[in-house]
Structure formats: structure tokens, C-alpha cells
Amino acid sequence: MSDDAGETTDGADETTDGAAVAVRPRTLEWHGDELLDDAMREMLCGPAGPFERRTEDVLGVPTEVFAQRAPHVPAMLAGAAERTPDLTYLAFAGEPGRDVTFGAAHRLAAAYAAVLADRYGVRRGDRVAIAAPNGLEHVLALWGTLSLGAIAVGLNGWWTAAELDHGIALTEPRAIFGAGRPLASLRETRTAGASVLSLDELHAAATAPPRPPDVLPAVEIAEDDPAAIMFTSGTTGRPKGATLSHRNFVHFGLFGALGGAVAALTGPPGRRQAPPDVQRASIFSNPLFHVSGACVALANAPSFGIKLVLPPPGRWDAEAALRLTHEHRLTQWQGVPTHFWRMLTHPRFADFDTSQVGTVGSGGATFAPELLRLFEEKLPGVCVTNGYGMTETTGGGTFLNGREMDGHPASVGAAAPTMRVQVRGEDGRPLPDGEVGRIHIAGAGVFLGYWGDPGATAEVLTPDRWYRSGDFGRIVDGVLYLESRMRDLIIRGGENIYPIEIEYRLVEHPDVADACVIGVLHGTLGQEVKAVVVPKDGAAPTAEALRTWTAAALAPFKVPAHVEFRASLPYNETGKVIKRLLEEESAAAPR
Incomplete structure (x- = not known):
């Protein structure tokens, strides 16, 4: 059975000490179209509608797919050239004639x-x-x-x-x-x-x-x-x-568009809308060798007429992003939470016109509550969306916006359209609500396998094409909470500690601009919690003040035993903290 939160209950019984105990493992599935009225649902998802769905055989496994889809990636560009040949595809900062x-x-x-x-x-x-x-x-x-x-x-x-x-x-x-x-x-x-x-x-x-x-x-x-x-x-x-x-890329563009369409039609009153005469446009900063950059360039932009604005060469810069928003009338911001923090808190934020920005999208990292409050202050009515996925699922997995963002902002949302999500124990069996386990994802976005490495493919891809991720999570109220990447888990004296909740607490401190939590070795406990903190300009928080702040909301064993202050954190080209570097530097530091 299923409910309107997108949960499917897989009835099962386990035996404990000879007694049958009922368990309720969960499979998250998307049922967002049930939020639409009959006419709108028929127009979007009914027969011959742009998001009609049906079950087909995909590599030997029955899989939900979009019926009205391009046959391959080049067909998406050919379709865009036929529909809107004169619409801008690529624009270049500082080069208006190009x-x-x-x-x-x-x-x-x-x-x-x-x-x-x-x-x-x-x-x-x-x-x-x-x-x-x-x-x-x-x-x-x-x-x-x-x-x-x-x-x-x-x-x-x-x-x-x-x-x-x-x-x-x-x-x-x-x-x-x-x-x-x-x-x-x-x-x-x-x-x-x-x-x-x-x-x-x-x-x-x-x-x-x-x-x-x-x-x-x-x-x-x-x-x-x-x-x-x-x-x-x-x-x-x-x-x-x-x-x-090719199926993976085509699917990416369609499931994102369907989720966005439902969110737009069912969102709260007063939501921002881009002016009708403005082309949908976004900064194109994610690298093309990364799944997010490739999918945007090859699937989203041609499928939906989005202008991609290439920023100047060099490292990502908040003021440059604000200037491009102003000059190109960007309607979307795409990035990771760190980018948005820097843009919203930039001292020149008010100098640039951001009124046409209607959507903010991210993936792979959840939004701290303080960041959501900042969006409401600086961009009231903007639709903030998030998602969870990985290269092996073509970025697909869960999708967070609308009512899930309002009710479960710390989650990464419900299952994305046509995708299924389970949290499983180490024995491979789905777990009930609230239990932490390994996240598994199935659907048309799941990859073919690792090139030239059938052994590694078999380790992560089940015979019925469920992808076994390296991430921990739990399902609560029909949405997925991302606990941490498995490699980030800190085990202190037998207690499992997920860095993300400590990081959330730290960035809510008024003197903290950025924070990262890692585990460091300890002789008897195994590991201890270390926080690497970037203070806000002009602020000088103390380690003890941050420990007191953390202890007010979290259990004592989660309070950082070590606090290091830095001017910045090391980020990779996609805007994620390189925790490995921090761990290596901490291990090499004299004690």
C-alpha cells in the first residue's frame, strides 16, 4: 500500500527469539502528481502528456519511464534547434556578442x-x-x-x-x-x-x-x-x-522538470515568478566532467530552453555571480550551500538586482536552517529545491521542494519522479522508519556499471538494478534524511556520530561563517570529534563558546573535543569540502 507521502510499505515479518515481530520496511516512491487537481494531472501526466509515465523493460528489469521522451541525447539538441532555433543556449560573461x-x-x-x-x-x-x-x-x-x-x-x-x-x-x-x-x-x-x-x-x-x-x-x-x-x-x-x-541523461531532464512543475503549481501563495518575457537562465559553473555539469548542458538546457551563462575563468566568486545575476537576469541559481551563503551575505548583495530569481537548486548537501531563514529574508518567495543522488544514479534519487521543504527542511526530500529509494541494513533487507542504514536507489537513472570493472560493478549493483550507495540515511515521514557519507562516520567509544548534525549546529552560531566536522584518532575512544571553523569577518569565537553552543542542542558525546579556526575550508571544483585533506592534516599535526 502507499500513502500520499510517497511511501510504499513492504509487509514483512522477522523472528526474534522465536517470536514473530512485524516490521514495516519502507520504499519511497514519487506520488507528487496526486497533489494536482484532475485537469492539471491529466494535462501533465495523462496519455500523450509531456510527463506521461509507464513501465517498460530496461536491461531486463521492469522500470517506470517517461513515455514522451527523446530516443537519445543528440535528439534533445535537434529538438531544441527545431523548436527554438534563435533562443540563446550559451552566453559568455563580458562577451555579449558571442x-x-x-x-x-x-x-x-x-x-x-x-x-x-x-x-x-x-x-x-x-x-x-x-x-x-x-x-x-x-x-x-x-x-x-x-x-x-x-x-x-x-x-x-x-x-x-x-x-x-x-x-x-x-x-x-x-x-x-x-x-x-x-x-x-x-x-x-x-x-x-x-x-x-x-x-x-x-x-x-x-x-x-x-x-x-x-x-x-x-x-x-x-x-x-x-x-x-x-x-x-x-x-x-x-x-x-x-x-x-543515453537513457540516463534523457531521464534526468524529465524527472527534474516534472518535480519542478508540480512544485510550481502546488507551491504557497506569493511564490516568486520570473517575468514572462525573461528566458530561463542560470550560471553554468559546474564542470562538464561532473555529472551535474554534463546533465545541465546536455539535458536540461536543450530540453527546456535554458540559457547557460559561463562565468569568467578562475575560481568561483560570489560578487561575480551576483553581477551575472543582474546583467543576464538570471532566473535560477544552481550550486551548493556554500555558494549561497557567500552570495546572500556578500556586503554588496543589495547593489545587484536579484528580483527575477525564482528558483534556487542544489544537490548533495542539505540546507542548514539558518540558510533557509536567510533566503526568506533576502529572496522572499523564492522556491528552494534540493536533491540527493550521485554519479552512479545520474544525480537522481530524492527531490526536496514544496511541502517537504516546508515540513522537513533538514531532509533531502521524497523520491524523485520514477525513482525508488530504500534504506537497507547490512544484510540487504529494507529497514523500517527511523533506522539508519545504507541508501539504495533504483530507477531509469541508474548507471550501466563501472567501465572495465565488473567486480566493482557487482559490489554496488544488485541483479534487479538497485544501486547500493556508500551513504547512510534514514526514512522518516516519507522523506529521506542523509546522515553522512559512510567514510565520514565518526565512531567514538562505540557511539555512531554523523558530522552533518554538528555542522548544522555550528553554522547557526552568529559568529560562524563555515564549519566542517571530522573524526580524529583517540587512544581509548577510537575517535573524537574535531570541528574546523571559519569565523565570520570581524568575529572571534572561542573554542569553549562553540562547545557550549553545541552542548545546548546535542548530546555530550557529539560536542567537539577539538576546535580549529581557519580562514577558509578546502573545497573541490564542485563546491564540496575535501574532508580527506583536513583529516590528513590533522593526523600529521604535532600533538
Whole structure:
């Protein structure tokens, strides 16, 4: 049975000491369309509606899918070029005359595909590796690759030559392209070396002919063909190449759009709406080698006519983001909570027009209550959304907005459309409400497996295609609470401690700008709690004051035994704290 919170109860009995004890394991499923009235539900999700859903066989498993979907990724760009050829696709900060429309991108993608095929011999199933910053040439190289039925390999632009060697050796690409600093690193690798090509060369070759092809090649591409290999962060061992299919990318764009549409139609009165004459637009700062960046560029933007504004090169900057919001009339903010903290608390926030921002979206990290209060103060009526997923699920898993955001702001929401979520014990059985276990996700967004690593694939992908994540969580009231990544768990004297709740408490302190909690070794307890804290400008909190603050809300064993103050925390290119570095530095510090 199910209720309108999106829970499915899987009846089961367990025996304890010979007595039958009823348990109520949960499967979260999306039922958000039940919030709509009959007419709206029929228009959106009924037969031939844009979000009609049905069950089909996907790789041998019955799976809920969207009926009205593109057959593969290149079809999404072709559709955008046909529907809105003159709508801006890519815009560049400080370069107003360089905008690229969907129609122009479609023509250029065809020219890129021709060069990749004719000059470099790329064919269906071949890999094309790219290590480069976000840019026009990078986006077009992806489109050209996928249009041939080839597989794009996203090499992390921050990797060293040795790390790049690993990615290249694993995927054996037909061609390797680079730009900027990553190009120099590629040329230092043992596996690539002089054979590395510049994206500038590819662009010059594609735009040189007086009459380049302007139609995408006629290549047979199946939905479950590989589209991209994206490397996981690799918390232990070397990064693995998660293989995502064309179906995965198409699904990503549709489930996000359906969740957003229902939230817009069922949200509270007074919600912000972008002016009708303003194109939906967002800063494009997530790197293309990351699942969030690739999905936005290849699925969301062409499917829904979103303008992506590329910021100036360099590190993410709050004032630059506010300026682009003002100049390009951005309607969406995408990022991680750290980005939003810095924008909302920037001393020049009021100097920029943010009135057309209607939606704020994030993923992978929950919002602290203080941040939600800050949104209500600075951007009243804005729709704040969050989600939980990972590379292996094409970013899909849970979706938080509307009533879940109002009632359960510290959660990561209910199951996203067409996705299913369970919390399971170490024996693989689903757990009842409130119990902490390993998060499992199933649905059309689940990846094909790890490239060239069937053993690692078998460890995380069950025969019925449930992905076994490395994260802990619990289900309460039909939503998922993310406790912590498994590697972040602190075990102090036998007590499990999840850093996220301590971090939430710390950032609510009026003198704290940012905080991260890690475990440090202890001779008898095993581990102790350490907080690394960034004070607000002009503030000087003491360790004892922060301990007292934490103790007022949390159990004594969760109060940080150690507090370190820093000017900043180390973040990776997607805006997440690199806890590994903090742990290594703490371990190496003299005691």
C-alpha cells in the first residue's frame, strides 16, 4: 500500500527469539502528481502528456519511464534547434556578442561530428576523452562525440598527469582533447603525450570549410548505449569510471522538470515568478566532467530552453555571480550551500538586482536552517529545491521542494519522479522508519556499471538494478534524511556520530561563517570529534563558546573535543569540502 507521502510499505515479518515481530520496511516512491487537481494531472501526466509515465523493460528489469521522451541525447539538441532555433543556449560573461543559439549549436555540433569521424576516425562505441575547462569548444566536442554514437570520457581537469594516465589507460580513447592548463597536464602523461589534441584545433577544423555539414549524422543509437564515462571521486583507491547511458541523461531532464512543475503549481501563495518575457537562465559553473555539469548542458538546457551563462575563468566568486545575476537576469541559481551563503551575505548583495530569481537548486548537501531563514529574508518567495543522488544514479534519487521543504527542511526530500529509494541494513533487507542504514536507489537513472570493472560493478549493483550507495540515511515521514557519507562516520567509544548534525549546529552560531566536522584518532575512544571553523569577518569565537553552543542542542558525546579556526575550508571544483585533506592534516599535526 502507499500513502500520499510517497511511501510504499513492504509487509514483512522477522523472528526474534522465536517470536514473530512485524516490521514495516519502507520504499519511497514519487506520488507528487496526486497533489494536482484532475485537469492539471491529466494535462501533465495523462496519455500523450509531456510527463506521461509507464513501465517498460530496461536491461531486463521492469522500470517506470517517461513515455514522451527523446530516443537519445543528440535528439534533445535537434529538438531544441527545431523548436527554438534563435533562443540563446550559451552566453559568455563580458562577451555579449558571442552568444550561441540552439540552432547555431546544432549546426556546429554537426560540423564537429564530421571532423571527429573524417579526420580522427571516431566511430560508434569509440571513446573520446576531454580534459578542459567549461567552454564553447568543450560543449560542442561533447555534442559531436555523442552524435556519432561514441562515448565521451570526462577527465577531471584538476587531475595530475599520473591521474590522467589512469583515466586514459582505463578507457582507451580513440582521441584525446584538452584546453587550458589541463592540456599541458595531458601532454605530460605517459599514455597520451604527443598524441593529445587541442580543442582549439578541433574547433578550427570544424569551422574552416565554407559549407560544413549542418545536419547531425544518421547513426543508430540505442537508449541503453553508453553515452559518457564520468569518474567518481574515489574516496578509496583510484577513481572508477561510471558509465552513463543515453537513457540516463534523457531521464534526468524529465524527472527534474516534472518535480519542478508540480512544485510550481502546488507551491504557497506569493511564490516568486520570473517575468514572462525573461528566458530561463542560470550560471553554468559546474564542470562538464561532473555529472551535474554534463546533465545541465546536455539535458536540461536543450530540453527546456535554458540559457547557460559561463562565468569568467578562475575560481568561483560570489560578487561575480551576483553581477551575472543582474546583467543576464538570471532566473535560477544552481550550486551548493556554500555558494549561497557567500552570495546572500556578500556586503554588496543589495547593489545587484536579484528580483527575477525564482528558483534556487542544489544537490548533495542539505540546507542548514539558518540558510533557509536567510533566503526568506533576502529572496522572499523564492522556491528552494534540493536533491540527493550521485554519479552512479545520474544525480537522481530524492527531490526536496514544496511541502517537504516546508515540513522537513533538514531532509533531502521524497523520491524523485520514477525513482525508488530504500534504506537497507547490512544484510540487504529494507529497514523500517527511523533506522539508519545504507541508501539504495533504483530507477531509469541508474548507471550501466563501472567501465572495465565488473567486480566493482557487482559490489554496488544488485541483479534487479538497485544501486547500493556508500551513504547512510534514514526514512522518516516519507522523506529521506542523509546522515553522512559512510567514510565520514565518526565512531567514538562505540557511539555512531554523523558530522552533518554538528555542522548544522555550528553554522547557526552568529559568529560562524563555515564549519566542517571530522573524526580524529583517540587512544581509548577510537575517535573524537574535531570541528574546523571559519569565523565570520570581524568575529572571534572561542573554542569553549562553540562547545557550549553545541552542548545546548546535542548530546555530550557529539560536542567537539577539538576546535580549529581557519580562514577558509578546502573545497573541490564542485563546491564540496575535501574532508580527506583536513583529516590528513590533522593526523600529521604535532600533538
